[in-house]
Amino acid sequence: MKENKTGMRKSKKAKKDREIATPKEIASRIKNTSEIIVKEIKSNKDPSFTTMQRGKGNVVWDEQKRYLGLGEKTIVRNFLNVAHARKFMQTSMIMAKTNEYLLQNKTASIREIYYELKHTIEGTKENTFEGQGESDPVIVDLEHSVNTIREKLNLHANPKGTLYGNILLKDKMHFNDKFNASKLGRGGWSIMSRIEPEEIELLETDAEYLLVVETEAMFERLIEEGFPKKNKCLLIGVGGQAARGARRLIHRVHNEMEMPVYVFTDGDPYGWYIYSVIKQGSMALAAHSEFMSVPDAKYIGMTLDDVETYKLKNVTENMKEGDIKRAKEMIEYPWFQNKEWKRQLEKALKEKIRIEQQALANRKLDFVATTYLPEKIGKKDFLP
Amino acid sequence: MSKNQEENVSNTSLEQDATKLDLSFKEHSIAEFFKKNKQMLGFYGKVRTLTMIVHEYVTNSLDACEETGTLPNIDVKIDELGNEYYEITVTDNGPGISKENVGKAFGKLLAGTKFHRLIQSRGQQGIGCSGCTMLSQMTTGKASKIITGRKEKKPISLEITIDPKTNEPKITNLKELEKNFVGTAVQAKFKGILYRDSEQGPLEYLKRTAIANPHAQLSFRDPQGQKTIFKRTHDKVPDLPKEIKPHPKGVTVDEIITMVKTTKARTVQSFIMNDFDRTGTKSIQEMKKIINFDLNKDPKKIVWDEAEEIVKAFKAIDFIAPSVDALRPIGEEQINKSLNSIIKPEFLTVLTRKPAVYAGGFPFQIEIAIAYGGESGKVTSDGKKMEIMRFANRVPLPFDAGNCALTHAVQSIDWKRYNIKDAENSPVTVFINFISVHIPYTGAGKQSVADEEEVLEEVRLALMNTGRRAGIYISHKKKEEENQLKRKMFYKYIPEIARALNSITKVNEEEIKSKMEKLVLEKLKLDEAKDAEEMKKLEEIMENDSKSSVNNENKKKGKKK
Numbered sequence: 047m048k049e050n051k052t053g054m055r056k057s058k059k060a061k062k063d064r065e066i067a068t069p070k071e072i073a074s075r076i077k078n079t080s081e082i083i084v085k086e087i088k089s090n091k092d093p094s095f096t097t098m099q100r101g102k103g104n105v106v107w108d109e110q111k112r113y114l115g116l117g118e119k120t121i122v123r124n125f126l127n128v129a130h131a132r133k134f135m136q137t138s139m140i141m142a143k144t145n146e147y148l149l150q151n152k153t154a155s156i157r158e159i160y161y162e163l164k165h166t167i168e169g170t171k172e173n174t175f176e177g178q179g180e181s182d183p184v185i186v187d188l189e190h191s192v193n194t195i196r197e198k199l200n201l202h203a204n205p206k207g208t209l210y211g212n213i214l215l216k217d218k219m220h221f222n223d224k225f226n227a228s229k230l231g232r233g234g235w236s237i238m239s240r241i242e243p244e245e246i247e248l249l250e251t252d253a254e255y256l257l258v259v260e261t262e263a264m265f266e267r268l269i270e271e272g273f274p275k276k277n278k279c280l281l282i283g284v285g286g287q288a289a290r291g292a293r294r295l296i297h298r299v300h301n302e303m304e305m306p307v308y309v310f311t312d313g314d315p316y317g318w319y320i321y322s323v324i325k326q327g328s329m330a331l332a333a334h335s336e337f338m339s340v341p342d343a344k345y346i347g348m349t350l351d352d353v354e355t356y357k358l359k360n361v362t363e364n365m366k367e368g369d370i371k372r373a374k375e376m377i378e379y380p381w382f383q384n385k386e387w388k389r390q391l392e393k394a395l396k397e398k399i400r401i402e403q404q405a406l407a408n409r410k411l412d413f414v415a416t417t418y419l420p421e422k423i424g425k426k427d428f429l430p
Numbered sequence: 431m432s433k434n435q436e437e438n439v440s441n442t443s444l445e446q447d448a449t450k451l452d453l454s455f456k457e458h459s460i461a462e463f464f465k466k467n468k469q470m471l472g473f474y475g476k477v478r479t480l481t482m483i484v485h486e487y488v489t490n491s492l493d494a495c496e497e498t499g500t501l502p503n504i505d506v507k508i509d510e511l512g513n514e515y516y517e518i519t520v521t522d523n524g525p526g527i528s529k530e531n532v533g534k535a536f537g538k539l540l541a542g543t544k545f546h547r548l549i550q551s552r553g554q555q556g557i558g559c560s561g562c563t564m565l566s567q568m569t570t571g572k573a574s575k576i577i578t579g580r581k582e583k584k585p586i587s588l589e590i591t592i593d594p595k596t597n598e599p600k601i602t603n604l605k606e607l608e609k610n611f612v613g614t615a616v617q618a619k620f621k622g623i624l625y626r627d628s629e630q631g632p633l634e635y636l637k638r639t640a641i642a643n644p645h646a647q648l649s650f651r652d653p654q655g656q657k658t659i660f661k662r663t664h665d666k667v668p669d670l671p672k673e674i675k676p677h678p679k680g681v682t683v684d685e686i687i688t689m690v691k692t693t694k695a696r697t698v699q700s701f702i703m704n705d706f707d708r709t710g711t712k713s714i715q716e717m718k719k720i721i722n723f724d725l726n727k728d729p730k731k732i733v734w735d736e737a738e739e740i741v742k743a744f745k746a747i748d749f750i751a752p753s754v755d756a757l758r759p760i761g762e763e764q765i766n767k768s769l770n771s772i773i774k775p776e777f778l779t780v781l782t783r784k785p786a787v788y789a790g791g792f793p794f795q796i797e798i799a800i801a802y803g804g805e806s807g808k809v810t811s812d813g814k815k816m817e818i819m820r821f822a823n824r825v826p827l828p829f830d831a832g833n834c835a836l837t838h839a840v841q842s843i844d845w846k847r848y849n850i851k852d853a854e855n856s857p858v859t860v861f862i863n864f865i866s867v868h869i870p871y872t873g874a875g876k877q878s879v880a881d882e883e884e885v886l887e888e889v890r891l892a893l894m895n896t897g898r899r900a901g902i903y904i905s906h907k908k909k910e911e912e913n914q915l916k917r918k919m920f921y922k923y924i925p926e927i928a929r930a931l932n933s934i935t936k937v938n939e940e941e942i943k944s945k946m947e948k949l950v951l952e953k954l955k956l957d958e959a960k961d962a963e964e965m966k967k968l969e970e971i972m973e974n975d976s977k978s979s980v981n982n983e984n985k986k987k988g989k990k991k
Contacts, residue, residue, distance in 0.1 A: 080934040087931075087945045092953070125927070125946070126953045128916060135923040135930075142930035170922050 054214075054250040057302045067198060069244065073148040075192040076141050083138075092126040095137050098190040098333060105332040107380040112341035114327040114381075116190075123187075136184045139163050139174060144188065147200040153219075153240060156182055156201055195334050197294065202239035207292030208262070210234030210269055211280030213251035213299075218244065227280070232269050237282070239291040241298070248302050253280040255423070256299050258343075260284060260311035260320055264403045264414070271415035277423075280305070288324055290331070293338040296324060300340045307340050308423065313348030314365065314400035315372040315391075321345050326381050344428035346419065348401045350393045356418065361405040365398045386429050473565055476514060476624035477631065478829060483518055483562050483623070484508075484632040487616055488639060489825065490535075490559050491522035492646060494614070498525040499667050502646040506636060510653040514622055515570075521615040526580035529604075536563050536576055536616065537590045537599020559616065560592065566618040567591045573602065574618035579611035625653050629808065629817075630828045633658060637772060638819050638826035642760060642863060644768035663767035668758055671867075675707040677752040678744035680792050680868045686737040690729040701729040702740070708749045717743045754785040754793040756867050760824060765799050765861065773859060776803030776907075779899040780861075783892050788884040794866035796885075798892040800858065800900040807857035814857040820879075821863040827877045834878035836862045839889035848894075848901030858900075862889060902969060909961045913954050920950040 079095070086093040098104065099119040108115040125134045143159055146152075154162070160181040165174055175181045189196050196202070209227045215235070217223045227235045238246070257279050259265050265283030268274065274281045280299065284292050300307050309324055311317030325343040327335030353359055365373075376382050377391045394400075406414040421427070473479045488504055495502035500523060507519040527535050539560045563574045579585025588604040627633055633650060640648045640660030647662040676685065695701035702717070702725075703709050718725060720743040723736050732740075762780045769778055780799040787793055807814035820827040820836045831837045840860055845853035870880040879885065924946045932939040 077934055080931055084931055084935050084937050084942065087942060087949065090945075090949065090952070092949065093946075125923075126920065126949065128919065131920055131923050135926050138927045138930035142933045145934050167922055168925060172922070174926060 053252050055252070055303060056250050057248040058304060067194060069148040069151070069198070069200065072192065072194055072198050073145055075194070076145045076148075076188075079192060080138075080141060080145075092124045093134075094125070095123045095134060095187075096120050096191060097123070097187040100186070100190070100330075100333070102329060105329050108335075109380075111335075112326060112381070113335040113339040114329065114332045115335055116333040133184065136175060136180065137187060140181065140184050140188055144199040144201065151200075153200040153202060153245075155239075156185060156196070156203055159185070159201060190333055195290075195337050197240045197242050197290070200240075203290060205236060205239040205291055206285055206289035207237040207295070208234045208265060208283045208285075209237055209280065209295065210265070210282075211251070211253055211274045212278075213253060213280055213303075214249040216247040216249055218247060224249065228274065232266070234265075234269070234281070234283075237289075237291045237295050239289065241291055241295050243298075248298060251280065251303055251305075252278060253303075253305065254278045255306045255308055256280045256282065256296065257346075257419075258282045258284060258288075258296060258307060258309045258324060259403070260286065260317055261403055264310070267404075267411075268415055268419075271412050273415045273419070277420065284320065284324075287320055290334075290338070293324060296343075297338050297340055300342070307343040308346050308428070309343055310346045310403065310419070311348070312400065312402045313350060313352065314402075315369045315376060315394065317348070318345075318387075318390075319372060319376065322376070322379075322381065344430070346422050346428060348403060348405075349390060349429060350397065350399070350401070351390075352418075353399070353401050356406070356409065358401055358405055358408060361408045362399040362401050365394065365400050369400060370395065370398065384430055390429065473561070476622060477626045477628065479565075480508075480516065480518075480620070480623040480625055481630060481632050481635050481828060483565070483618075483620065484520070484635060485825070486559055486562050487518070487520035488636070488648075491520060491524055491614070492639075492643060494524035495522060495646075496667055496670065500524060501662065501665065501667055502643070503649075504646060505649045505651075506632065507651045508625055508632065508653050510625065511619065514624055515619070516623060516625060516653070517617065517619045519615065519617040521613060523613040526578045526583075526585070526612055526614055528580065529586060532576060532578060532586075532588065533590065533599030533601060536560055536574060537592050537601070539564065539592065539597055562616075562618060563590060564592050564594075566620055569621040570619045572619050574616060576614065576616050577607070577611065578614040579607075581612055585609065585611040627652070635826055635828055636660065638821070638828070639824075641765075641768045641772055641819065641861065642821045642824040642826065644760070644764040660772060663771045664764045668760075671758045672756045674753070674756045674867060675705060676868075677707045677792065678702075678709060678713075678747075678749055679789065680752075681706070681741060681744065683734065683737045683741050686740060687732070687734070690732050690737075693729050695729055697726045698723075698729050698732065698736075698740075699725040707752055713747060713749065716747045720746060751787055752793055752867075754787075754795075757785050757793055757795045757865050759795050759797050759865055760863060762797075765797060765863075769799055769801055769859075769861065773801050773806055774804040775801035775806045775859070777801070777900060777903045779896045779903075781892050781896050783888055786884055786888050788866075788882040789870070792866055792868050792870075794864065794885065794888070796888045796892050797861075797863040797865065798889070798896050799861035800893075800896045801861070802856070802858050802900055802904055804857075806859040813855065816854050816856055817859045819859060819861045821861075822869045822871075822879065823865055824863065827879075829877040830872075831878070833872050835881045835885050836864060836879055836889060838881060839886050839893060842886075842890060843893050843897060845897065845901075848897040849905040850897065850901050856904075860893070862892075864889075902965065905965065909958075909965075913958060913961075916957075917950060917954055920953075921947065924950075 083093045083095065097120065098116050099121050100116070104117040104119040106115055106117045123130045123134055123137070125131055140159070140163070143163055147154060157178055160175055160178045163174055163181065166172070167174060185196055185199070185201060188199065212226060212228045214224060214226050217225070225235070253274075257268075259268065259281065262283050262285050265281060268281055273279070282292060282296060288296070296307060299305055307324075309321045311320050321343070325340055327339040331338065353362055373391050373394050377388065377395070382388065382391065403414070406418055409417075473482055484506060488506065491504045492502050503523045505521045509517045509519075511517055536559050539558075566572060566574050573589035573591045575587070575589055577585060577587045585607045586604060587607055589602045591600045592598070593600055625631065633652060636648050636650050637660060640646060644664035645662060645667055647660065649657065649659045651657050676689075689705060690701065693701050693705055695704055699714055703711070703714060714725065721739050723739070759782045762782050765780045766778060769775065769780070778799060778801045781797070783796045783798075785793050785795045806817070808817040818831065818837055818840050820831065820834060827834065840862075850856060850858065864879055864885070870882055870885070872878050872880045924943055928939045928942040928946065931937065931942055
């Protein structure tokens with residue numbers, strides 16, 4: 047962390063190899079994979095494509111790194127297998143197309159690459175891809191096969207999430223624009239789906255922590271109350287479950303700006319799971335935890351203790367069927383095996399109530415900005 | 431119910447029984463009886479009745495031709511005259527009928543030449559052409575028209591009805607015709623019947639008749655004017671079956687009552703000794719111990735109860751098994767020819783089993799064919815289904831399939847063992863001809879064979895044998911098709927893959943393509959070799975299967991001895 051005279055901190059370069067892999071390097075990995083396939087073909091072998099097995103069966107909790115990771119199980123897909131041939135073809139097409147994007151410095155949404163590759167196979171009535179449902183999993187296969195994330199294949203999904211606060215960013219793909227995320231109006235900056243360092247550079251900030259909030263409404267409330275400026279913090283609204291772009295940005299701000307991350311969600315199993323995904327990754331994207339998780343993140347609230355501390359009993363709601371089911375699952379997760387969270391989840395299952403972030407308005411509209419958050423952060427009253 | 435009434439009831443039912451079983455007792459009322467009981471004689475159901483009429487005429491024609499060694503050409507036409515009102519015309523090239531006999535053939539019930547003979551014949555079902563004459567006049571009030579011509583004689587034309595009181599033919603409009611015609615043509619009108627192009631309809635009936643009679647040529651014109659010809663595939667009239675005397679083990683009470691009407695014997699004793707097969711003085715001695723009436727009685731005076739006693743005695747005494755000389759199978763070669771000509775299957779296997787004996791006395795023989803592909807199978811809205819063509823002495827049995835031993839035998843086969851997956855829904859035709867001098871029919875309709883243990887077993891063995899051959903062919907073919915499909919599937923993806931790999935690696939697209947195609951072919955060759963090995967194993971398993979079932983068969987035979 048370097049501080050200059052104005053109190054602004056400069057970004058620290060990402061340290062890990064995988065994170066700074068350039069498009070050129072990713073392209074060469076694709077080329078490598080393809081050359082192995084061609085070599086197999088030339089030497090009369092059934093060509094194969096190897097990727098990681100995904101899903102519950104191959105997700106492991108990495109005690110040391112404190113995030114969900116992918117196990118060692120791989121899948122080999124052979125061309126000369128009736129069940130694999132079509133997917134083998136689709137994989138080769140996605141490889142060729144992403145290779146092209148990388149070399150031409152183009153990016154595309156996963157919907158666009160699907161449309162670009164969809165056509166009728168010559169001499170048949172069969173399409174190369176029958177729907178995006180067929181191309182999306184092939185993209186995930188390739189991500190795992192060349193050991194990267196789709197953002198580095200110059201692909202992106204739909205953007206979601208907003209950033210606000212005193213941080214200077216540079217968009218290298220757009221005239222090298224420099225902009226401050228606190229000077230774009232009250233709406234802040236829409237976090238793009240793809241925010242790799244090759245595109246968006248984090249330059250400098252004076253913020254002391256990053257506050258992630260679940261709802262857009264809370265995000266707006268805090269800006270209206272001038273919270274980020276008064277408390278020297280950055281604000282990210284994730285709007286429910288955090289999208290890849292938002293998670294990647296939280297990860298990068300945390301690592302590159304060496305900034306603590308605090309998460310503020312509704313006080314229910316769904317909100318706590320949002321926190322859990324930001325902190326230690328998700329089952330579905332276990333392989334990408336390295337790029338996206340923030341194991342040091344802390345949880346502010348809402349907790350069921352807040353209900354008593356801040357006298358909110360009259361604005362609680364009953365937990366729904368799905369909340370109860372999720373709480374029962376979460377209590378078994380290895381990463382919730384600490385006494386604070388166990389207590390919290392047991393309490394939820396016992397009282398069967400939930401509390402929303404915005405229920406704090408019951409005390410007063412600005413209560414969250416003037417009292418709740420400053421008190422909690424000041425006392426470091428967090429859940430791990 | 432008073433005692434009186436009770437007696438009345440039992441009397442009536444007794445009377446009915448007597449009428450049913452002893453037609454010849456009251457000869458003058460036969461026609462009247464027919465009128466009341468046409469259902470019992472097979473004339474029920476609108477579609478079925480039409481087919482039965484065609485059956486009676488065609489059977490008569492076939493038998494007539496064969497008796498004089500003529501290759502049959504039979505032409506059937508059906509014209510629709512109104513609602514459920516048809517005219518049926520059947521013309522053959524048989525020997526023709528003399529003026530004297532035409533009345534017997536078409537105008538007198540139960541006067542057929544075969545009725546009292548035990549011979550492997552077609553004419554054991556129904557009630558013959560006279561029955562049709564009767565049905566025609568009953569439903570339309572019209573006479574049947576006959577034209578018949580014999581060699582070197584002028585053909586005659588006439589109209590015929592039956593006097594229902596006397597069972598005597600009434601011939602009108604008898605004329606000699608000034609033209610050359612050898613054969614018989616009959617034309618009659620019927621009401622209350624219905625033409626259907628269905629499995630039970632006359633077209634299918636004629637098709638099956640043609641299959642079982644490769645020496646016959648049949649042509650058919652349906653009410654819409656559509657013409658179908660089933661060509662002759664074999665140029666030899668089958669040898670006439672030998673007439674044999676009935677074997678005592680197989681005779682029924684009503685048959686005895688019928689036989690005594692025409693016997694030349696003067697005593698019951700000589701009737702039993704002369705008119706039955708394998709009977710002798712030893713049998714008579716044994717029978718005397720069982721039978722309570724005098725065996726010197728005039729057989730023509732036998733009453734129902736006495737006939738029943740004779741049958742019971744026959745059952746109790748041992749006789750030598752009947753000879754199998756009278757059986758006349760169609761023959762594997764002939765079935766092969768006719769099925770190939772009419773069904774045009776991709777694959778066909780035919781088997782004529784050796785004669786066997788059922789119920790301790792009746793020789794019989796089974797012929798089986800399994801046809802696959804081509805026009806095999808039943809066409810339904812739900813795709814092709816398995817079709818079972820049942821025959822008794824070459825006569826198709828289109829009705830009452832569910833009650834028939836031949837159907838039951840087919841259903842009892844586990845087709846999966848023979849690699850015929852989902853047999854019910856496959857394009858398969860199973861042909862079964864049951865040959866015997868005495869067919870154990872169930873029911874008066876004479877359309878289904880009774881579940882005699884030996885019959886079921888014979889049919890099953892024949893099915894296993896032919897099923898094995900068919901299964902080997904079908905699985906070979908399926909594997910081949912699968913491999914073709916696989917090749918196509920792999921091939922279609924190759925150009926896309928080659929293009930993609932070329933764009934990344936710059937290796938020549940054509941080179942990648944041809945190498946990949948070679949890979950596919952090599953892989954399929956390997957698969958084929960593997961399949962062949964599996965097939966070999968399968969064939970061995972099935973071979974052992976059929977051996978063990980033959981062993982079982984031998985064991986059973988051994989036990990009986």
